[in-house]
Amino acid sequence: ISEAGFVGFATGAAMAGLRPIVQFQVPSLIYVAFDQLVNQAAKLRLMMGGQARIPVTYTIMVAGSRGGxxxxxxxxxxxxxxxxxxxxVCPSNAYDAKGLLIASIRENDPVVFMASAMALAQRGPVPEELYCLPLGVGEVRRKGSDxxxxxxxxxVPEALAVAEELSRDGISVQVWDPRTLAPLDRDGLCAAVRDTGRVVIYDDTAxxxxxxxxxxxxxxxxxxxxxxxxxKRVTRADSPMPYASAIEKAVLPSPANLAQAVRTVFAYKKNRSSEHA
Incomplete structure (x- = not known):
């Protein structure tokens, strides 16, 4: 197995007119192929003045680390x-995953499709027919005002569960899903935050x-x-991932930390309001 070889072959095949798909079973294995990814696939179109297209899709099964x-x-x-x-591309559900994967394959630039192992147990409707979801368009998953x-x-599913939990305490939470990280729906992001004036960002990276x-x-x-x-941000700690599950929990973002962060920004809003009353 040679990840660097797979990526190099795919770049050449794409330049020859194909639309290859490269699958990485483990996320950290992309580092083995970084020269071919970063110095070749990502740069060739601009290095050649737009004369070449590199329509490669890389699917990466990310665990997000749950369970040592x-x-x-x-x-x-x-x-x-x-x-x-x-x-x-970072889909949060099966319907989006299919539509965004098809759109990724049809792109003329290299696309990384992050397929989360944490989402594999989800069930939901997925049409049999082909359909595309445009890259660069986020989605409000739940409306809220606070x-x-x-x-x-x-x-995203964890955020929705936290939003439901907090609704029982009278906190109205909106959940926004970017779906694609690049291109990013900046206008949609800003509109979703303007709706409430308060934001907590929940992300499983450093x-x-x-x-x-x-x-x-x-x-x-x-x-x-x-x-x-x-x-407010709820993210991983700035640390490599430990093996021991007890330490792992301290590094990872969690629904409990998310709920506390939402309560904090909501309480800040109430305190500021009382100061001006």
């Missing part, structure tokens, strides 16, 4: 791939230089005047 599978099976490497210039949760990939950090920067630049509370 340690460092080589636990990464969510999409921040690296975003930095390298790939289009990156706090917006921006959740990525397999964390806090420093992770995807949540980029979302925070976009919101600070574009909707700062509409915010009623500071932007």
């Amino acid at each position: 599978v340690a460092g080589q099976h636990s990464d969510n490497p999409y921040p690296y791939l975003l930095h390298a210039g790939f289009k990156v 706090v917006t949760i921006v959740a990525v990939g397999h964390l 806090r420093t230089c992770g995807f949540a950090a980029e979302l925070s920067a976009i919101l600070a630049e574009r909707v700062y005047g509409d915010l009623l509370a500071p932007i």
Whole structure:
């Protein structure tokens, strides 16, 4: 097995007119192929002045690390791939996965499709016929008026469960799903946050230089005047993934931490309101 070989063959096949699909069974194995991915596939179209197309789809089964599978099976490497210039897709449900995968295969640029192992047990309607969902269009999964949760990939169902739990305490939570990380629906993101004026970003990558950090920067630049509370992030700790399950729990984002973050920004809103009363 040679991941670098697979990626190199796929790049050549794409330049010859095919639309290859490369499957990585374990997320950390993309690092073995990074030279072919980052220095070749991601750059060739621009290096050749647009004369070549690289329509390759890379599917990566990401575990998100739940259950002591340690460092080589636990990464969510999409921040690296975003930095390298790939289009990156992160579906949260089966219906989106099919429509976004077909759209990815039809793209003329390399696309990384993050297929979460945490979502494999989900059940839901998926039409038999072919259909595409456009890249770069997010989706409001639940309407709310108090706090917006921006959740990525397999964390969307967890965010919806937390939103339902908090509704019983009188907190109305909106959940927004970006679906694709690049291209990113910046207008949809900002609109979802303006709806409530408060936001918690729920992402299963590192806090420093992770995807949540980029979302925070976009919101600070574009909707700062509409915010009623500071932007809050619930992410992985800045740490490699440990093997021991007890330590693993301390590193990973969790529904309990998400619920606490939502309560914090909601309470901040109430305190600010009382100050001005």
